[in-house]
Amino acid sequence: MASFPSKLKPLTKALSWVSSSSSSFNLKLLLLQSSYRWYSKSSTSFTSAAAESGGIVDDNDIVPTSGISRPLSEILKELNKKVPDSLIRNRVEKDGFSIRYIPWHIVNRIMNMHAPEWSGEVRNITYSADGKSVSVVYRVTLYGTDAEIYRESTGTASMDETSYGDPVQKAEAMAFRRACARFGLGLHLYHEDAS
Numbered sequence: 001m002a003s004f005p006s007k008l009k010p011l012t013k014a015l016s017w018v019s020s021s022s023s024s025f026n027l028k029l030l031l032l033q034s035s036y037r038w039y040s041k042s043s044t045s046f047t048s049a050a051a052e053s054g055g056i057v058d059d060n061d062i063v064p065t066s067g068i069s070r071p072l073s074e075i076l077k078e079l080n081k082k083v084p085d086s087l088i089r090n091r092v093e094k095d096g097f098s099i100r101y102i103p104w105h106i107v108n109r110i111m112n113m114h115a116p117e118w119s120g121e122v123r124n125i126t127y128s129a130d131g132k133s134v135s136v137v138y139r140v141t142l143y144g145t146d147a148e149i150y151r152e153s154t155g156t157a158s159m160d161e162t163s164y165g166d167p168v169q170k171a172e173a174m175a176f177r178r179a180c181a182r183f184g185l186g187l188h189l190y191h192e193d194a195s
Contacts, residue, residue: 068116068117069117069143069144069145070144070145071144071145071146072142072144072146072147072148072149073144074144075114075115075142075144076142076183076184078114078115079110079111079114079115079180079183079184079185080183080184080185080187082188083102083110083185083186083188083189087102087106088100088101088102088189089101089102089103100189100192101177101186101189102177102185102186102189103173104173104176104177107176107177107180107185107186108176110180110185111140111180111185115142115143117142117143118140118141118142118143119140119141119143120138120139120140120141120176120179121138121139122136122137122138122172122175123137123138123139123152124136124137125137125168125171131159132158132159132160133156133157133158133159133167134156134157134159134167134168134171135154135155135156135171136154136155136156136168136171136172136174136175137152137153137154137175138152138153138154138155138172138175138176138178138179139151139152139179140152140176140179140180140182140183142183151179151180151182151183152179152182153175153178153179153181153182154171154175154178155170155171155172155173155174155175155176155177155178156171156174157170157171157174
């Protein structure tokens with residue numbers, strides 16, 4: 001049997017390989033709790049691996065989805081709902097100004113619940129010239145059955161502030177929350193601040 005890309009190794013338990021003959025093979029995948037999106041992004045690797053080994057990858061090899069994918073309009077509709085007050089925290093800034101926010105771990109859980117096929121990544125970390133602050137650019141991507149979209153935002157933290165976590169962690173959490181707010185998650189809190 002041919003060797004396959006290393007990115008498949010973590011999925012060994014979820015894969016079912018079936019040989020059809022000694023000279024060629026059909027690749028049959030049964031991906032438990034996965035999605036067509038993952039398969040389609042990786043299909044070029046499967047196709048090239050099969051071509052190199054003389055194997056056949058057929059369009060009739062269907063990869064079942066777990067049913068978690070939905071159109072982006074449905075995902076965005078869920079993310080734009082008001083977050084319950086029980087999940088919102090208050091923080092008092094040094095100047096005495098009170099800020100209502102959703103902790104990053106709660107935002108993460110809401111994203112997992114309403115947009116389970118999302119991804120996030122730090123795009124850039126920049127330290128100010130004077131070394132007093134750090135800024136992080138974070139991208140959140142939503143994958144729907146009909147399209148994928150992303151939003152980016154920044155977060156900045158002072159290097160002097162040591163109340164919790166390190167400055168990069170704080171800036172990343174802020175950028176993550178703001179990127180999610182660009183999809184509508186917790187956006188009502190920004191409107192409350194304006195009034």
